[in-house]
Amino acid sequence: MRIVEPGGDLLLLAIHHLAVDAVSWQILFADLVEAGAAVMHGSVPRPVHEYTDYRAWSRELLARTGSDEVSAQRDYWRSQVRADDPVIGARTPEIGRDTWADLCAAPVLTDTAVTARILDGVGQRIGLREFLLTALAVTFASWRAERGQDPAAGSLIALEGHGREDATVGDDVDTGRTLGWFTTVFPVRLAAGEVVTVDVVEADRDRGRALLESVAAELKAIPNRGLDYGLLRYADADPELIAGVDPQVEFNYLGRFDLGVADEEPGPWQPVVDLELNEHLPTDPEPDLPLRYALDIVAVVRATDDGPQLVTNWRHSAELLSPADIATLSTLWSRSVTALS
Template sequence: MLCETFQEQFNGLAPHVDDDLFSLGLDSIVAISVTLKARRRGLTLSPRMLFTAPTIRQLAASIDAAGPDNPVRSAEYGEVMPLPMVCWLYEHGNYRRFTHTILLQLPAEIDRSSIESMLQLLLDGHDMLRSTLVDTPSGPRLITREPGAVAAADLLTRVELRRPIDAEFHAAITRSARTIIDEIDPRTGAVVRAVWFSGSEEGQVLLLTAHHLAVDVVSWHIMLGEVAEAWRSVSSGEAPKMLPEFTSYRQWSELMWQRATTPEVAAQHEYWVTQVREPDPPLGVRHPDPTRDIWSSLRVTPVVTPVHVTERLLATLTREEGMREFLLAAMTMTIASWRKERGHDPAFGTLIDLEGHGRADAIMGTDTTNTVGWFTSVFPIRLGVGEAAVDVERAEEDPGAARALLDSVATHLAAIPNEGLDYGLLRYIERTPELRAAAEPQIQFNYMGRMDLGGVTGQPWSLLTGPQVDALPIDPEPDLPLHFALIIGALVGASSEGPQLVTNWCWNEALFAPADIDRLTDLWRRSINVLAGE
């Protein structure tokens, strides 16, 4: 069963029992997906086991030695203490329509009642999709409610296209997305909305949006896997079997608030203050200002790395120096080059807000692999400081300098306490004065993983990844305060020729001119190439 699980995850490639799974693309998000696939087959598996037993042979021995799966804790609904990212969102307001939106391929023969039944499975299976936001003397608080509190029939709209042409479909996506996003309001319990498109060249398509307070990127992986598996069961005449949330989001939040007061977290005070203490000269015409900058000023410039370069860099990755380390080294090199050209000292380093999925089950003694909610952790890192600063021209002349930069980045990331989990506890829950007073990094960076693995396209309930995705708004809440000059999102996607690194540069047009971004993205391409050995 393990071999079948990995064959499904790796798009039909069946690993040998002694292959290093990391060499095939295993990362923390892929590990969660593998864990869920294995559990649906009745195997007791956790992401931590994958990281400690990186071959199928070793993993099988670990599963055999493991006890029964974690018991499901009794359901408890009510007030949810805000995690650091939620506190961050609450600080500046204007987040009513702050949503995630995806497009799904539906089965050709689907009808409304079948769509509703699949959505109802998700709504009843995940507490945060049934949450509502209330104001309390302590600030806004989400409240979870019992299954059945939200009916799928109330959140699904149908749009029938008059002509099955791409232009009409593209326009309908944009129009419908704005319409249903405007219906989202956590304070009324309107957390999820959906639109069913019929009559397009793509066949039947579902647009699904959820407020960010209720979901993160991993949540979508969980839900899409669930609904695809449920549809397979229904199509085979069987009742769908849904995995429970072993640790609820509410339980996780309570544990995190308890953790905030521990000596282990307090001991990290100086480490995190050191990251943000030194100056961070403006990358654009000024520093970002969330009291005046809003998300409607964001523009996006995608940078697509050629397949042959992507394949080359993937072949060089190791567990210690993976894709995240590689990309952060490239970002550090890019910003050092940009600062040098602008007459600023690159030795200040590159200050980045780094996103992680935040599901630190090994640290917390929990099991969130099937839990939907906003777990994301964000923490500041300062890379390429002092002599470690390397610009792209130097790296092109001296490959050893590029190698040294990558090593320094990997060393820095490996030394981060608890993978950054506790920074937010100090900053937002314990409200450490030095951290609250420090300026936020100007760059937010998120590596979203190997989307080319296990992301089967063209199948019922699979993601649409074509040009239609470009019709979705990048600013679902146009009035959301914008804290960053640059928001960088990178992933490895699938193409007809092979895996391809795609990096979306979202930039604040109040701080940069288009020519600035052209230069920054050119430096990015050169940094990728030199680190990949091109």
């Protein structure tokens, strides 16, 4: 975070993920901006208190286990993890063998002109997350076709959500001011039965548009935005979910960090989105942490002097994917994003 002015000191905040999620950081950022302004004007900072604390939210969520609403979702979630998922890398990740110590980062920068076309084309019904997941489905269909695997297998993704489904958890729940790790992670199989590679999309834009519509419909059909999968898989210990196929890829879209800061330096106490600064931070802050996914893909839109830019970080295990593999996947990703824009 920039403390006072451009070119001045930076503040690095490090908080364990058990205590905060992406939304929590936005709460903290806003509080720091207001507190910094108050101090500069000689006032005492007075942050607004949370309404529903994390413990109360957790109890409300766990109480949903076994309810008719949650139990009715069993067939849907079982269908997501029932079919095979062809190996993406040299092998699938193994708990106890693969750790974050082998994690590498490969940021892929999308041209600002392409990013502008993407942003112009998305809306409320089909947003940027739907677009990116469609591009991911095209990327993996292309990757599998090149490796002699079934390109119609679909993309089994561990999809992250913010998890703050207050109205679903309880009538008197409001986590708008609550710090904690609310993130949901749930499996979703996209574009199964479709053979839409990047070559197909580049040759026929209508095929790409049809796939985008299809993926958006699949995402809309996810029950309660994935909130209850964890209750069935872990709290209720559903045997078919436990025995199901684990996703090899996790995807998380963090949002637009360019809004409100276009053509401006970050103001006092504003987060600084700088890839060069990020390079000085460790990729593996906990090197012994078990690695669950062959690929952990994180996308964000940042501000640049030339306009908004999509940045996609392909974090991967060096034991499972070679530099040549990542170069090929990155190229397929860039082509897919461009062809769909």
